Amino acid sequence: xxxxxxxxxxxxxxxxxxxxxxxxxxxxxxxxxxxxxxxxxxxxxxxxxxxxxxxxxxxxxxxxxxxxxxxxxxxxxxxxxxxxxxxxxxxxxxxxxxxxxxxxxxxxxxxxxxxxxxxxxxxxxxxxxxxxxxxxxxxxxxxxxxxxxxxxxxxxxxxxxxxxxxxxxxxxxxxxxxxxxxxxxxxxxxxxxxxxxxxxxxxxxxxxxxxxxxxxxxxxxxxxxxxxxxxxxxxxxxxxxxxxxx
Amino acid sequence: xxxxxxxxxxxxxxxxxxxxxxxxxxxxxxxxxxxxxxxxxxxxxxxxxxxxxxxxxxxxxxxxxxxxxxxxxxxxxxxxxxxxxxxxxxxxxxxxxxxxxxxxxxxxxxxxxxxxxxxxxxxxxxxxxxxxxxxxxxxxxxxxxxxxxxxxxxxxxxxxxxxxxxxxxxxxxxxxxxxxxxxxxxxxxxxxxxxxxxxxxxxxxxxxxxxxxxxxxxxxxxxxxxxxxxxxxxxxxxxxxxxxxxxxxxxxxxxxxxxxxxxxxxxxxxxxxxxxxxxxxxxxxxxxxxxxxxxxxxxxxxxxxxxxxxxxxxxxxxxxxxxxxxxxxxxxxxxxxxxxxxxxxxxxxxxxxxxxxxxxxxxxxxxxxxxxxxxxxxxxxxxxxxxxxxxxxxxxxxxxxxxxxxxxxxxxxxxxxxxxxxxxxxxxxxxxxxxxxxxxxxxxxxxxxxxxxxxxxxxxxxxxxxxxxxxxxxxxxxxxxxxxxxxxxxxxxxxxxxxxxxxxxxxxxxx
Numbered sequence: 001x002x003x004x005x006x007x008x009x010x011x012x013x014x015x016x017x018x019x020x021x022x023x024x025x026x027x028x029x030x031x032x033x034x035x036x037x038x039x040x041x042x043x044x045x046x047x048x049x050x051x052x053x054x055x056x057x058x059x060x061x062x063x064x065x066x067x068x069x070x071x072x073x074x075x076x077x078x079x080x081x082x083x084x085x086x087x088x089x090x091x092x093x094x095x096x097x098x099x100x101x102x103x104x105x106x107x108x109x110x111x112x113x114x115x116x117x118x119x120x121x122x123x124x125x126x127x128x129x130x131x132x133x134x135x136x137x138x139x140x141x142x143x144x145x146x147x148x149x150x151x152x153x154x155x156x157x158x159x160x161x162x163x164x165x166x167x168x169x170x171x172x173x174x175x176x177x178x179x180x181x182x183x184x185x186x187x188x189x190x191x192x193x194x195x196x197x198x199x200x201x202x203x204x205x206x207x208x209x210x211x212x213x214x215x216x217x218x219x220x221x222x223x224x225x226x227x228x229x230x231x232x233x234x235x236x237x238x239x240x241x242x243x244x245x246x
Numbered sequence: 247x248x249x250x251x252x253x254x255x256x257x258x259x260x261x262x263x264x265x266x267x268x269x270x271x272x273x274x275x276x277x278x279x280x281x282x283x284x285x286x287x288x289x290x291x292x293x294x295x296x297x298x299x300x301x302x303x304x305x306x307x308x309x310x311x312x313x314x315x316x317x318x319x320x321x322x323x324x325x326x327x328x329x330x331x332x333x334x335x336x337x338x339x340x341x342x343x344x345x346x347x348x349x350x351x352x353x354x355x356x357x358x359x360x361x362x363x364x365x366x367x368x369x370x371x372x373x374x375x376x377x378x379x380x381x382x383x384x385x386x387x388x389x390x391x392x393x394x395x396x397x398x399x400x401x402x403x404x405x406x407x408x409x410x411x412x413x414x415x416x417x418x419x420x421x422x423x424x425x426x427x428x429x430x431x432x433x434x435x436x437x438x439x440x441x442x443x444x445x446x447x448x449x450x451x452x453x454x455x456x457x458x459x460x461x462x463x464x465x466x467x468x469x470x471x472x473x474x475x476x477x478x479x480x481x482x483x484x485x486x487x488x489x490x491x492x493x494x495x496x497x498x499x500x501x502x503x504x505x506x507x508x509x510x511x512x513x514x515x516x517x518x519x520x521x522x523x524x525x526x527x528x529x530x531x532x533x534x535x536x537x538x539x540x541x542x543x544x545x546x547x548x549x550x551x552x553x554x555x556x557x558x559x560x561x562x563x564x565x566x567x568x569x570x571x572x573x574x575x576x577x578x579x580x581x582x583x584x585x586x587x588x589x590x591x592x593x594x595x596x597x598x599x600x601x602x603x604x605x606x607x608x609x610x611x612x613x614x615x616x617x618x619x620x621x622x623x624x625x626x627x628x629x630x631x632x633x634x635x636x637x638x639x640x641x642x643x644x645x646x647x648x649x650x651x652x653x654x655x656x657x658x659x660x661x662x663x664x665x666x667x668x669x670x671x672x673x674x675x676x677x678x679x680x681x682x683x684x685x686x687x688x689x690x691x692x693x694x695x696x697x698x699x700x701x702x703x704x705x706x707x708x709x710x711x712x713x714x715x716x717x718x719x720x721x722x723x724x725x726x727x728x729x730x731x732x733x734x735x736x737x738x739x740x741x742x743x744x745x746x747x748x749x750x751x752x753x754x755x756x757x
Binding site for chain 1: 558663682687702714718735740
């Protein structure tokens with residue numbers, strides 16, 4: 001799949017029905033069209049109760065809507081980019097940036113930047129928490145008495161009301177068995193979109209790669225400071241080299 | 247025509263003395279005979295309003311009430327301008343309607359004259375009310391007189407009943423309109439209770455609406471007080487500011503297939519630069535615009551595909567709005583030529599139905615298709631670290647009406663609000679992909695295995711995210727259901743459950 005292809009997809013739009021006048025138009029003509037197909041008849045028992053979205057017209061009843069023939073799918077691969085291995089969604093859509101030793105040795109953070117510039121905060125594989133088969137017991141987003149990252153509420157496409165983040169803002173506390181908690185800094189300036197609340201119930205998920213849910217938070221970075229931020233971080237290549245040095 | 251009554255004659259003569267044109271005098275006495283207005287001198291004489299000798303053929307002076315709108319000079323000027331304006335563009339519509347915009351000071355003057363008349367002739371309050379009610383609308387009178395002349399010069403028929411989609415707007419302005427309105431406004435300003443209302447309307451206090459509202463608030467006596475000493479301009483006639491011709495939009499609709507995985511739906515600009523050579527919109531709209539000579543176009547469709555998603559089988563319903571088209575006689579022949587032209591212009595987009603001119607109802611259904619109707623997709627999926635022997639797809643075939651919750655996918659989060667949405671997966675059909683079907687892929691990793699999934703979903707479901715789980719943000723995803731890491735290699739839209747537009751007998755199936 002095309003990596004930069006995130007900009008076009010079926011989206012929910014508010015319909016302005018009232019803009020369009022109603023006129024009396026016969027819809028009966030279409031009825032016969034659907035009924036011609038004998039396959040349709042068999043599907044009638046699939047849905048028993050109607051949706052909250054009642055169709056405005058009967059002629060395209062969703063129950064009479066069969067799958068296409070189950071034929072050869074070789075043509076689906078036309079134009080598909082695939083080179084031996086199929087990369088994960090993280091690799092397809094994101095560029096990784098790293099910050100090492102944020103507060104202490106091996107406090108390594110990874111910032112994954114989507115092609116639409118949304119950032120995902122994760123621990124770098126070299127972070128102390130992910131070393132030596134540590135047992136993660138708790139991920140706590142309540143970073144102070146007053147500030148709980150879980151309480152973050154955003155509205156609208158520009159994410160109004162989001163908790164503002166500075167490079168040294170705390171995102172969460174990670175506790176491993178019999179150790180003092182690790183405090184994770186967010187390392188970029190922007191707005192908090194959401195934290196990964198699944199980690200509260202299932203802290204071990206953090207050991208998984210991001211595409212399986214192993215990430216801490218989603219952040220909308222300040223676009224104006226983006227280039228500056230990238231400069232201050234390590235690229236994947238630079239990170240790999242640093243790891244060899246360690 | 248009957249001879250006028252004494253009362254009518256008094257009123258008529260009063261307005262005549264006030265420098266109103268004969269047509270306006272007829273309006274004030276409430277004459278509803280169109281012929282009167284076509285030849286006012288003859289009728290005024292015949293009815294005894296004016297003496298034959300007095301039927302002065304002196305040069306018309308500017309009418310106090312209509313500012314010349316009903317007088318011959320301005321009428322001729324307007325007709326001439328319409329002739330020029332309509333001639334400039336080659337509108338093929340055979341009918342037309344007129345819309346006349348008149349400055350509000352005409353209303354002010356009419357009201358003033360009525361009250362003035364009542365005062366001068368010592369009329370009762372009832373008689374004044376009667377006078378105001380009888381007064382004929384200037385636009386109606388104008389249309390009686392001028393439309394036949396327009397019909398003649400532009401060789402189109404007026405049709406106000408349907409009404410005709412071809413509109414000729416005549417915008418009249420008056421140089422001193424603002425000054426005359428200000429008389430009323432400045433008087434009202436002294437009234438402190440109105441200050442709040444005033445402030446609110448400050449931006450557009452000369453608008454027709456706010457002036458009419460203000461006029462309704464003022465009593466006749468107040469109104470007369472304000473205007474009593476106002477020297478109304480007597481010599482300047484109305485200006486014909488603009489004549490605007492326009493034809494209402496025509497919509498042409500059909501269904502299309504998108505066969506490329508590198509084609510966006512609408513032109514895609516990044517920093518003002520076209521990211522892709524062309525788009526579905528460009529391919530469909532360009533030939534249509536060329537032929538119908540529309541001023542501009544708007545592309546409407548029942549939803550959209552991602553750049554890398556194809557749309558096959560019956561196709562997606564779409565419509566093209568032709569804004570202000572000159573060519574409006576759209577024949578079946580022209581439409582089938584268009585289909586051919588578009589289908590030959592590229593392989594990426596093909597029209598799979600007939601094109602047809604669509605009604606408002608069709609458009610409503612088109613948008614309904616986007617948000618309400620069930621969708622069919624076919625996804626080529628990959629399972630990582632799984633084998634056919636240990637994994638069963640049968641489970642998917644047996645699931646019905648799976649409720650999923652999708653948080654706004656990360657890939658659209660930058661331009662959509664964050665919210666969880668509940669969607670239904672009605673039905674699925676899954677099977678392993680045969681090796682010969684995959685011959686186009688150079689597969690080096692043998693831990694992955696592929697399956698093809700047909701899926702029937704509620705409108706608005708993010709199918710890609712349902713397959714890969716979007717970092718665990720769509721719950722449950724295929725990963726959760728199969729308990730294996732799944733991802734999506736390719737996606738096709740295979741059906742949108744909206745039966746609009748007629749299919750061409752052979753549906754194009756690309757192999």
